[in-house]
Amino acid sequence: MENIRINGIKAGYSEKVVIEDLTIDIPLGKTTAIIGPNGCGKSTLLKSLGRILNIKKGAIYLNGKEIHGMPTKELATKLAILPQSPTAPEGLTVEELISYGRYPYQKGLGKLNEEDKKIITWALAATNLEELRYEAVDNLSGGQRQRVWIAMALAQETDVILLDEPTTYLDMAYQLEVLELLEELNKDYKCTIIMVLHDINLASRFSDFIIAMGSGKIIKAGYLTEVMTTEVLKAVYRIQANIIKDPDTGCPICMSYGLLNKERNKKLVRRGA
Amino acid sequence: MKNKVKAKKINKSRSLITTVILIAGFILLFIFMLISITQGAAAIPLSTVIEAFTNFDRDNSSHLLVMDMRLPRIIGAAFVGSGLAVAGALMQGMTRNPLADTGIMGLNSGAGLAVAICFAYFKGASYFQIVLVSFLGAAIGAAMVYIISNLVPGNNHPMKLVLAGATVSTLLSALSQGIALNSNVALNVTFWTMGSVAGTNWNQIKLALPVIVTAFIGSVVISRGVSAISMGEEVALGLGVKIKLIKFLGTMFVVLLAGTSVAIAGAVTFIGMIIPHFSRFLVGPDYRLIIPVSAVLGALLLVTADLFSKTFSPPTELPVGAVIALLGVPVFLYFARKQKGDL
Numbered sequence: 001m002e003n004i005r006i007n008g009i010k011a012g013y014s015e016k017v018v019i020e021d022l023t024i025d026i027p028l029g030k031t032t033a034i035i036g037p038n039g040c041g042k043s044t045l046l047k048s049l050g051r052i053l054n055i056k057k058g059a060i061y062l063n064g065k066e067i068h069g070m071p072t073k074e075l076a077t078k079l080a081i082l083p084q085s086p087t088a089p090e091g092l093t094v095e096e097l098i099s100y101g102r103y104p105y106q107k108g109l110g111k112l113n114e115e116d117k118k119i120i121t122w123a124l125a126a127t128n129l130e131e132l133r134y135e136a137v138d139n140l141s142g143g144q145r146q147r148v149w150i151a152m153a154l155a156q157e158t159d160v161i162l163l164d165e166p167t168t169y170l171d172m173a174y175q176l177e178v179l180e181l182l183e184e185l186n187k188d189y190k191c192t193i194i195m196v197l198h199d200i201n202l203a204s205r206f207s208d209f210i211i212a213m214g215s216g217k218i219i220k221a222g223y224l225t226e227v228m229t230t231e232v233l234k235a236v237y238r239i240q241a242n243i244i245k246d247p248d249t250g251c252p253i254c255m256s257y258g259l260l261n262k263e264r265n266k267k268l269v270r271r272g273a
Numbered sequence: 274m275k276n277k278v279k280a281k282k283i284n285k286s287r288s289l290i291t292t293v294i295l296i297a298g299f300i301l302l303f304i305f306m307l308i309s310i311t312q313g314a315a316a317i318p319l320s321t322v323i324e325a326f327t328n329f330d331r332d333n334s335s336h337l338l339v340m341d342m343r344l345p346r347i348i349g350a351a352f353v354g355s356g357l358a359v360a361g362a363l364m365q366g367m368t369r370n371p372l373a374d375t376g377i378m379g380l381n382s383g384a385g386l387a388v389a390i391c392f393a394y395f396k397g398a399s400y401f402q403i404v405l406v407s408f409l410g411a412a413i414g415a416a417m418v419y420i421i422s423n424l425v426p427g428n429n430h431p432m433k434l435v436l437a438g439a440t441v442s443t444l445l446s447a448l449s450q451g452i453a454l455n456s457n458v459a460l461n462v463t464f465w466t467m468g469s470v471a472g473t474n475w476n477q478i479k480l481a482l483p484v485i486v487t488a489f490i491g492s493v494v495i496s497r498g499v500s501a502i503s504m505g506e507e508v509a510l511g512l513g514v515k516i517k518l519i520k521f522l523g524t525m526f527v528v529l530l531a532g533t534s535v536a537i538a539g540a541v542t543f544i545g546m547i548i549p550h551f552s553r554f555l556v557g558p559d560y561r562l563i564i565p566v567s568a569v570l571g572a573l574l575l576v577t578a579d580l581f582s583k584t585f586s587p588p589t590e591l592p593v594g595a596v597i598a599l600l601g602v603p604v605f606l607y608f609a610r611k612q613k614g615d616l
Binding site for chain 2 (some may be wrong): 015047050052071072073074075076077080081082083086087088090091092093096097101102103104106109110156270
């Protein structure tokens, strides 16, 4: 059973249910992007998957094992989650931050053993951060900082890494830097990457599987070519999209788009009134 | 490049710096405590002090003064200082709020009000009862601040908790003053709201010491979890940190430390805010190092401030809380300015 099975979950915050009833299988070993408009429940889905949010109904299984029933420390060795734009305490160095990834493996006061040190060195190398090892995280650029957090997730030695909008607030070059790193981790270490992404073209370029959501429901989930269609984008974002094939990568991309005619008319009427 | 080498050295030596600070801190603390015992309304020569320890004479008034007044006072100062500093460190870590402090978050004024009520209306209360009431007051003060700051809509901005804390503290202190004026124990209570270790006796020490030591050991045990929480609750959850358990234990330790400290010395503010800041500046953001360093530096600060309050204009004493504020405000402003505008 090589998947994550989300079975009829109801999730949200104390005062507001965002997801009423959602069921989906996410393949392991692939890169999956969750897309959709603001407030559609994509972060809620990711947080439920990473047990940052408790679900109100239903169950989530990782390889057949229910994750919300698992001891949180054990789950942290199977699944890592990075929230949206995390901030490190001032003065924490790159290496120190990465060493927190070893938390679920440590006991007592948590002195690092040889194994821990080996894995931290490996995570530094995999994210190309060796030279910045002793720098304070708050002195780094946005892209470097995001790489440090990813390295911490790597030090957790999990098969699955969840990321909530890993490219927000980053310049285009840094966005690519982060997504290419994730692509490498998926190819070289068979990491399952599941991330919330805002930009559908980046989602198309860097993921195998896409979950398109709208108002707490899945509108379409499947492999790239099944989801990146005019119809799906119309249903998800209420736009009229013009989809072409990227000449460099061969992925479908949304070249231009406009508001649906109906929507535009509504707006005009409102303005007129 | 030069910068990089420097960074490397700093990082590698954090635990070494901690060891040095702890050893030097203990030595300084011992020396200051010894000096403090000789100082007061009447100076007692060091030889007499040593004699009081080695060859105690019940009929010698200097010996009695040393053993029954000055020794408990100075031990009380050391434990109150470290208790408040560790409580502040725990709160700053758990709330990710650099301004967190038992004074600002309503614990001190809550405990202060509870103790004032005890003084005014239950004059026969034993010291044990006063300490229990003080815990209760600290917990109620903290709960009020927490509830009020959560009633205000908006995200978890550090200032929100601070404003709620300031409001609650002002209210509770005003009530303490009112009770004091109304029941003719004004002098007693005023000293408590300003903070002083002058009246510490052995009974208080016997009761407070095990509580503070236990809470301190507990704080060290959860310090790794507190460090993880200081990276953000969602990050900590993802790392498998049992946040609820650690926050529950941490809050309990904070209430025990603050409640005991207030029961001994009244509302001494600022230590809980300044000392963890200073410790973080010295040893970095890891609470496994911040907590022990805060304990030693907190003790050192209160012992020094108490020495100053006794010797500034004898035979009158300044309230030690005022001395700390005097020393603390400039230091705090310095660190507040250094911090990169995240407030």
